[in-house]
Amino acid sequence: MNLKKNFIYPLVILLSVLLFFSNNVLAKKVYVTCDPPKGQRYDFEANDKEWKQIKDGFSGSHPTFFYDDSKPEELKTHWPAANPLGIDPKEIEKIVSGKATEKILTINDDLIESIQTGGTNTWITRLYPKKGIGVFLRHGYYLDETLYFGAVYKSNCNFKTLDNEASEDNSNNEDRDIPVKNFDEYSLIRTQVTKGERDGGFVCRLQNYMGIESENKLLAGIDFIFTLDGTGKNNPDNQLPRYIIGLSGTVGNYESPESFIIKSGVISLEINGGFFSFEKYDHELADKEFLDPNLYSHTYFLAFDKSLKANVVPFGQAMNILLQMSFGADVYLNFLAPDPYVEKRRVLEEEIEFYRFKLEFQEDKKEEVFACLSRPTRKDLLF
Numbered sequence: 492m493n494l495k496k497n498f499i500y501p502l503v504i505l506l507s508v509l510l511f512f513s514n515n516v517l518a519k520k521v522y523v524t525c526d527p528p529k530g531q532r533y534d535f536e537a538n539d540k541e542w543k544q545i546k547d548g549f550s551g552s553h554p555t556f557f558y559d560d561s562k563p564e565e566l567k568t569h570w571p572a573a574n575p576l577g578i579d580p581k582e583i584e585k586i587v588s589g590k591a592t593e594k595i596l597t598i599n600d601d602l603i604e605s606i607q608t609g610g611t612n613t614w615i616t617r618l619y620p621k622k623g624i625g626v627f628l629r630h631g632y633y634l635d636e637t638l639y640f641g642a643v644y645k646s647n648c649n650f651k652t653l654d655n656e657a658s659e660d661n662s663n664n665e666d667r668d669i670p671v672k673n674f675d676e677y678s679l680i681r682t683q684v685t686k687g688e689r690d691g692g693f694v695c696r697l698q699n700y701m702g703i704e705s706e707n708k709l710l711a712g713i714d715f716i717f718t719l720d721g722t723g724k725n726n727p728d729n730q731l732p733r734y735i736i737g738l739s740g741t742v743g744n745y746e747s748p749e750s751f752i753i754k755s756g757v758i759s760l761e762i763n764g765g766f767f768s769f770e771k772y773d774h775e776l777a778d779k780e781f782l783d784p785n786l787y788s789h790t791y792f793l794a795f796d797k798s799l800k801a802n803v804v805p806f807g808q809a810m811n812i813l814l815q816m817s818f819g820a821d822v823y824l825n826f827l828a829p830d831p832y833v834e835k836r837r838v839l840e841e842e843i844e845f846y847r848f849k850l851e852f853q854e855d856k857k858e859e860v861f862a863c864l865s866r867p868t869r870k871d872l873l874f
Contacts, residue, residue, distance in 0.1 A: 521603070522651045523556040523618055525625045530644035537637050547642055554625075554646070556618060558595075558603060566593045566605040566616065591763065609763050609820050620650045631818065633865060674711070675849035678704040682853035686863045691721030691732075695863040701851060708745040711824055711848040713758070714738070714782060714790075717813065723796075731796040736809050738769060739782055739790040742826045742846050755830040755846065756788040761823040762815050769793075771805045788833050817865035822850040 529548040536543070549570075557567040569590050593605035593616060603618040612631035619625070625648045630641035679702035686695050696716040703709045716737040720726060726733040740758030745751055759768045772791035777784040795806040816822055826846040831838045852860050 519558075519560055519652050521556075521558040521620070523558075523603075523625070523648050524651075525554045525556075525646035525648040527552050528554065528625075528627055528644035528646045530627075530642060532640060532642035535639040537639070548644065554627075556603075556616070558598070563598070564595050566595055566603065567591075568593055568605075568607070568616065590765070609815075609818070611819050618648060618650075623648055623650065633817065633861075637865075669843050669845055671845045671847055673847045673849075674701075674703060674706075674709075675851075676703075677701045677851060679710075680851055680853050682856040682860060684856060684859045684863050686866065690724075692719045693721075693866060694718040695866055697860060697863060699850070699852060701848060702745060709742070710745045710751070711740075711742045711826070711846070712786060713740050713824060713850070714787065717809070726796060729796065729798055731798060733794060733796040734806065736772075736793040736795070736806070737781070737790055738772070739777070739787045740824060740826065741787045742824075742828070742848070743786075751786055753786070753788055753830075753833050755826040755828040756832060757827040757830050759825045760812060761825055761847075762812065762820050766825070767808055767812055769805070771802070788830070813864050817861050819861065824848045824850055 527548060527550050529546075532545045532547040534543045534545065535541070552571045554568065554570040556569075559565075559567075567590075591607055593607040593614070595603075595605050597604040601619065601621055603616075603620065605616045607614040607616075611633070612629065615628040617626045617628075625646045627644040627646075628642070629644075630639075632639040679700070681700045683698040684696070685698075687693065694716070695718075696714075698712070698714050700710060700712040702711075714737070716735070718735045720733050720735070723730040723732045738758070740756060741753055742755045743751055743753040759766050761767075769791040772793045774789055774791055777787045777790055782790055793802060793805055793809065795802045824847070826848075828844050828846060829838050829842055
């Protein structure tokens with residue numbers, strides 16, 4: 492589509508020019524706090540073939556930025572999600588982590604400029620120390636090309652130069668010495684998508700397997716299901732419209748068509764530097780009618796309707812995961828091994844390993860996958 496080129500080509504030219512002129516380095520530590528950004532967003536819906544201009548902003552959110560001259564190519568950012576209801580920021584952070592690292596394009600006494608990309612999204616940050624303001628640009632598109640968007644936001648910002656003892660938040664467990672096995676190249680990828688709609692409800696199920704022949708036929712799998720009962724007929728508790736989220740993961744050795752040796756079923760998802768765990772989900776043994784118990788040991792379930800206010804945070808987390816995945820963000824599956832649920836024993840710390848798999852889909856199924864994942868985030872919530 493010509494519109495797609497109109498988004499991408501000017502960006503390439505812009506970045507080339509910016510990189511050419513980014514020679515002035517600001518030799519100090521700078522901490523920046525900004526007011527809640529306000530601005531305009533422009534959406535182009537491919538189906539309607541029309542532009543929509545929308546007032547947009549991040550009420551209740553105070554973005555912060557940290558520059559350290561010991562890492563002159565990086566700008567650490569923390570952009571919390573909008574919080575108009577005044578919810579505890581720690582609870583908001585559980586839904587979506589606002590922390591990121593942007594690449595410096597230009598830095599001098601007049602301008603700090605950086606860029607961050609994730610999937611089909613691009614952020615450009617421009618901070619003006621002498622004027623005390625920040626300007627933020629964002630643009631991107633859905634992978635299925637149904638929506639293109641661009642936005643510009645502005646804020647008043649406070650700039651503070653810090654001494655050498657000042658530091659950012661380093662609570663990222665960098666001192667951990669647990670082995671991590673990373674995998675991102677596979678000899679086998681199988682993807683199956685199931686979706687459907689009826690009576691105002693829908694189902695999206697994604698089953699994906701990734702195998703590595705050279706690692707003793709190591710196989711990682713994920714089974715994700717997201718459903719909405721729009722009528723509430725299948726909600727025995729109160730007959731309210733209800734969402735059900737199910738997630739199962741596994742890693743093990745595929746010995747033969749009849750034998751799969753499970754190493755782990757404990758999973759977290761890693762997206763754009765944020766880690767999402769599922770401790771608030773119901774953790775149950777694999778249901779033979781739902782999952783193959785020879786492949787999966789346990790599964791996680793979460794029900795959400797208007798009465799289940801305690802599940803607001805994990806439900807919001809799930810919606811955020813879907814949204815980021817539908818934009819094509821890099822996703823990693825993290826498994827803990829040995830798995831105490833599989834081993835049925837206490838696991839010693841010195842035994843623990845982490846398996847980290849980059850989630851890849853079957854090439855000819857990608858369009859179907861992203862269309863399925865974007866469906867729940869584009870349907871009006873019933874609450």
